[in-house]
Amino acid sequence: MSKPGQMVLVALRKMIASGELAAGERLMEIPTAERFGVSRMPVRMAFVTLEQEGLLVRHGGRGYQVRSVSADDIAGAVEVRGVLEGLAARQSAERGLSEQAQAALRECLVQGDALFDKGYVTEEDLEAFHDLNMRFHQVIVESSANPAIAEALARNDHRPFASVSALAIDREDMAREYRRFNFAHMQHHSVFDALVSRQGARAEAIMREHANATLRYAEVFGAISHGERVKVISRGE
Known part of the structure; x- marks a missing residue:
């Protein structure tokens, strides 16, 4: 485009x-x-x-x-993404990560550490997190060597806000957003540890829980229904 x-x-x-x-x-x-x-x-x-x-x-x-979008629409699609990405993490762990994949994931972790270690985030920081978050997830899906997962995720991405390609933030409460995204980044560390340790079940569970961070969109649409406003960062693929 x-x-x-x-x-x-x-x-x-x-x-x-x-x-x-x-x-x-x-x-x-x-x-x-x-x-x-x-x-x-x-x-x-x-x-x-x-x-x-x-x-x-x-x-x-x-x-x-x-289109009219409900919180339930978003929550359902996010749950499906969690299941699919959890499966990708389990299969990646069981296969074993390549050196190239490990290096790519480590780079995402280092970049994320630099964003969150200062104890707060700006909107620009969260834009940077958006990019490294997409790379992190993509590497895990590719490492599963299961094209059916990528195909299913691509279909699910057609559901409103189901993709990891957009982040919604509340600019009126950046302290809360720091806690939320820092927690998501800590989950990245945990899933990486599970992947390199070849702990498939643990990696799957963490990725499924990790998807819940996107459920912020359900809160966003709840806020909209009450007349509140939010700032959304949404980047093109």
Whole structure:
């Protein structure tokens, strides 16, 4: 996707997650292109991607409509992701990590330590965590050598906010967000230890629990229903 397309995609995803674009709101190509100062093609590509992600639905052949998303929708998809990633971790541990995979995971841990060791996080820190978190998860899935897991995860990613490619944060309580994401990072350390120790059951259990961190999205949508606002970091793949 082009740079303008990525810009529109990320912006719209943020607006949907924060509630700025409410469920049922219509989106048309021309007004959206004018809003972001781009041509219609990047907007069209962004709409198609958001439809694939389960955030937009076509509306009468003309334009799109923001899909209604419930906390239960998100929780169910996150649980499925936890099961799949847990299976990937168990199979990776049983097979044994390659030296290359171990090095990639260690690099993610070192980078994460640098973000959290200072005792607080900024929004920029959490953007960096987003990137290393995606790499960490990807390495584990690839190390399972089970393409069915990656295929199932790709399908599940079409559920709203089921993917690890987006982070929702509450900018009004960054101290809480530090605790939440630091805990998730500590889980990375724990699962890495289980993987290199070839403890498959332990690695699986940690990854399944680790998925619960994404259940913050359920809280986000609960907050939206009560008229609160949140800041969402959502990065394009």
